Amino acid sequence: MSTDSRIDTSKVATSNGTTAATASKPGPAGSLASWADDRLGLATAMKKNLRKVFPDHWSFMLGEIALWSFVVLLLTGVFLTLWFNPSMGHITYEGSYDQLRGVGMSESMASTLHISFDVRGGLLMRQMHHWAAAIFIASMMVHLLRVAFTGAYRKPRELNWVIGCLLLLLGTLEGFTGYSLPDDLLSGTGVRAADGFLKATPVAGSYMSFLLFGGEFPGESIIPRLYIIHVLLIPGILLALIAAHMLLLVYHKHTQWPGPGRTEQNVVGFPMLPVYAAKAGGFFFMVFGVIAIMGGLMSINPVWKFGPYDPTKVTAGSQPDWYMGWPDGLLRIIPTGWETVIFGYTISWNVMLPILIVPPLMLVILMLLPFIEGWITGDKRDHHLLQRPRNAPTRTAVMVSLMTFYGLAWAAGGNDIIAIKLDLSINQITYFMRVAIFLGPLLAFWITRRWCISLQRHDNEKLLHGYETGIITRSPEGAYAERHLPISETSAYTLTARDRDEVYSVGSDTDAAGVAAPNSRSERLRARLSSWMYSHNVQKPTRAELEEAHHHAEHEAELQAGLDHPVDGHQFDDHRLRDTDEVPLRDH
């Protein structure tokens, strides 16, 4: 309190252009704060933001895991730079790891071994860095799914979604450049694959490879270059984008789940200070702690077992880091020999499709999702209340379909491991995957959509007839019936807190003078997509239906009078439900 009022007073003094002394004499911290505020004017902004309210839900911590694991990456990464030597200069290893003594290797590999065996806490830092990288990218992906499945990417958060997609891309590249640095057999195999992918680019491929490697592969420049990309270029861009991501988050305010008292206009939650800051701070230490335990107890990337890179060797069962697995999987199942020769240039479809075409296409599709959805629905309203996945069956199904494609491609990346563990032929796995990668996503789409629609139907059942109690009663006529009791007020609110779907329809194709309306073809497409998107969705019951069900329930209760639990007739009272007949404002 006292700091607040002091900051306030000094602000007034500055804006009046006077240097009048403040009412009470500030302590050293207060003076410093006033001094800084006179020059930076941060007090007003800080005051507003410290009172900022954040809604609470477990799924909102996924973005935080990404944030805190990134901080761990920065901290451990800086430690590693103190000892890591990004040089391809050739030396003979003479360090303390017995089995590799006398073996020729690059200085970067030798320094990685040095960090692992001779630097105090070095192996812990390396392993923490590597585990943090795996967790960073995993948490980003699950966070992305949370955002997509709840419709949080709708207006006005589309740009933050796009920034998120860029973060995912850069995070993946950062991971790849990172595990290429030690120059062990596994990382060298990855770099050689990257060289092959570059060279598969039509026309410019060999020039690009020559530029990146500073001549023929592997050359002497690649590790120092990847090092600068890894410790300076990408972290710099990541930091800037994460800052933009957070600023937009504060500007838009966080979304919230619908519930009593929560509207599109307010945010219900805890203030930044003291509650949210304490929770977030505590959560940082938990993420740090988990990564430290993993780094301390679980071995990851034991480069001394792989040995130094040698272009003539590839270990059996080499696997990239998990997030690189899916393009590798596509590469493993694509039929070989798909090539076209045009004007003497070879176009290698078998490399281009799985690496240069499909993954970038997936990224573009991902980035465009909110824009495509917004265009089809014609919905231009701001959305701050989240949707349950079942209430957007087509969106949910599209996401599950994309996940299935990703999952199958990822599993194909481990075809050798699956073959060994399950004692299968690698060819059988390859043939299976070639079919599954097309059929799986379609099937997943269909099942998910039907599943969501069934859940919607189930919700309506609960609203109209209450929940099944499991109590079976027998009427005087001998008929058996299950007792239904009304659901709780909060559940009733949650189930009705959604808008009706409005199918987009095209007006007349021609105007009064018979002139074709502009874009009528695209408008027709939009209307068709919109009706496909919403078809079969179950809309929430109307007020009339609810009242009808309510009277029916009361009637039943009267009939069953004398039973020990009277049926609560107030389930559908007005104040307990969101107005079910509310028609959302729509601006096409």
Ligand code: HEM
């Ligand atoms: C470096 C990686 C990332 C960090 C550190 C990060 C961090 C965060 C945090 C802390 C939040 C608020 C808490 C929460 O909703 O979980 C958030 C929200 C958000 N993030 Fe991320 N995120 C990252 C990547 C992504 C990705 C990959 C996407 C999607 C492609 C994304 C899209 C969003 C959106 C749209 C919101 C607003 C959600 C809402 O208000 O409900 N972010 N992010």
Ligand code: HEM
């Ligand atoms: C999103 C951020 C980052 C990711 C995903 C990431 C990922 C990785 C990975 C997977 C490795 C291989 C580790 C191993 O040897 O097992 C690595 C190595 C390394 N990283 Fe990072 N890193 C990130 C940020 C940073 C930053 C900010 C720095 C330094 C400022 C840094 C410095 C290093 C160094 C020096 C190595 C080589 C040391 C070694 O391999 O033992 N990293 N990184």
